[in-house]
Amino acid sequence: MSSDPKGGGAVSAHMTPDKQASHFKRAREARESEIIEDYVELIADLIDEHGEARAVDIGKRLGVTGATVNKMIARLKMMDLVNAEPYRSIFLTDEGRKMAEASRARHHIVVALLRAVGVDEATAWADAEGMEHCCSPETLAAFAEFVKKQGS
Amino acid sequence: MSSDPKGGGAVSAHMTPDKQASHFKRAREARESEIIEDYVELIADLIDEHGEARAVDIGKRLGVTGATVNKMIARLKMMDLVNAEPYRSIFLTDEGRKMAEASRARHHIVVALLRAVGVDEATAWADAEGMEHCCSPETLAAFAEFVKKQGS
DNA sequence: CCAAAAGTTTAGCCTTGGCTAAAAATACTA
């Protein structure tokens, strides 16, 4: 740790190569499901707000083109997360709805935790967008616990 | 928010479509730089521990094949983050070292925050692997502040 | 009721970041 002026030390000093590899693997896998969950959660939001989820609105909120949305919806359909017929709006399957609920719950816990440790509202919402996908159940549980304690 | 039994509410109720789009864009960009930073940080770790960073060791720790490492190193070289000659081990440029420092510092702050809110050591290290890339400077500052306060 | 606008779909392209297999270079060891 000779060249670490900040005093932290090498991350890998804490573990064996394969343990570390598994962390990175988990992070890679999280990245994969992240996009899926973003779409599913957003579809749920749109249905709640407008009664339906249209490709064009999904695209607008996600900042991607309609073509991209379309391709993704095809994937979600194959994964049995949504029901969709050509030229009609998109609906969640039971499984999709369950995923949306879970995703939303995680999102809220992360926002609450960030607020509790002093992050401002806007930043909390923005940052939670990515963080919600990296937290293990244990960490989420700890967050929930901490927030509850703070509140009381 | 009619159909939200958990009481959280739709995420998007808090913002306009384009604001939300920018959050997702930021999350996508973070995902892109994430891999780069993981490689750079790991190279720094290996140099600190072994005096050099070899492709085979990077691969082992990241859980990817040597071929993948090789391709990535070529990219890092193009980005001027590392110096590497054929069949020799890899070194960081000044810019690379700077990135590694920053990444490492973020990593440590996140771990400290997780520990402070009650996450156990092992989980903290594992989860920080992904979270470190999603935190804005504001959030990291809040984390640092919070940890400092707790400690005193 | 029909034309223009809006939305959806398809086709085809690109980059990333994985992979395997095989070739080339380096390192070790008998």
Add this chain to the structure above:
DNA sequence: TAGTATTTTTAGCCAAGGCTAAACTTTTGG
């Protein structure tokens, strides 16, 4: 020093998730 073992490199594959452009529906308004 020769031969084997390890490591690196190259070539070529794949899926994901973006994009544009163009064709095709559906919706809307005159």
